[in-house]
Amino acid sequence: MIRFGKLQRAIGPITQKELTKQLRSFEKRGLVMRTVYPEMPPRVEYCxxxxxxxxxxTLDSLAHWMTEHREQLIQESTSSTESAESSLKMISASGSRTLTGNDK
Known part of the structure; x- marks a missing residue:
């Protein structure tokens, strides 16, 4: 069993809302069991x-693959971010003009 707060701290930067959404989805699919204790403050544990x-x-294999390809994944992520930033700059530079298929 693990408490919600400890789980949130363990998995890194995720909002409480998003973690709750994911855990409820896992619970609905039967992957985790949620236990709520009627205490103040409320205590919720997952198993x-x-x-x-x-x-x-499967998850161990995925974690191993991600570790093995970490540098490439970081590089691709950086490239995607740079590409998105370039697109935003291009849109900003064009002002309110609408870009069409004929614009180069």
Whole structure:
């Protein structure tokens, strides 16, 4: 079992709203079990179900792949960000003019 706050701190930068949304989705699919304790302040704990545990080999493999290709993934992410920034600059430079397929 793991408490919500500890889980949020462990997985890094994620909003409470997004983590709650993801955990509720996992709960709906039977991957985690949610337990709410009627205390003040409220306490909520999550536990991976037997079905959720069947994903461990797949997730371990994905984590290994991501570690192996970390540098390339970071490079691609940076390239995508630079491309998006260039597009925004181009749009800003064009002012309110609408770009069409004939614009170069």
């Amino acid at each position: 991976v179900t037997d079905l959720g545990r069947t994903l461990k080999p």
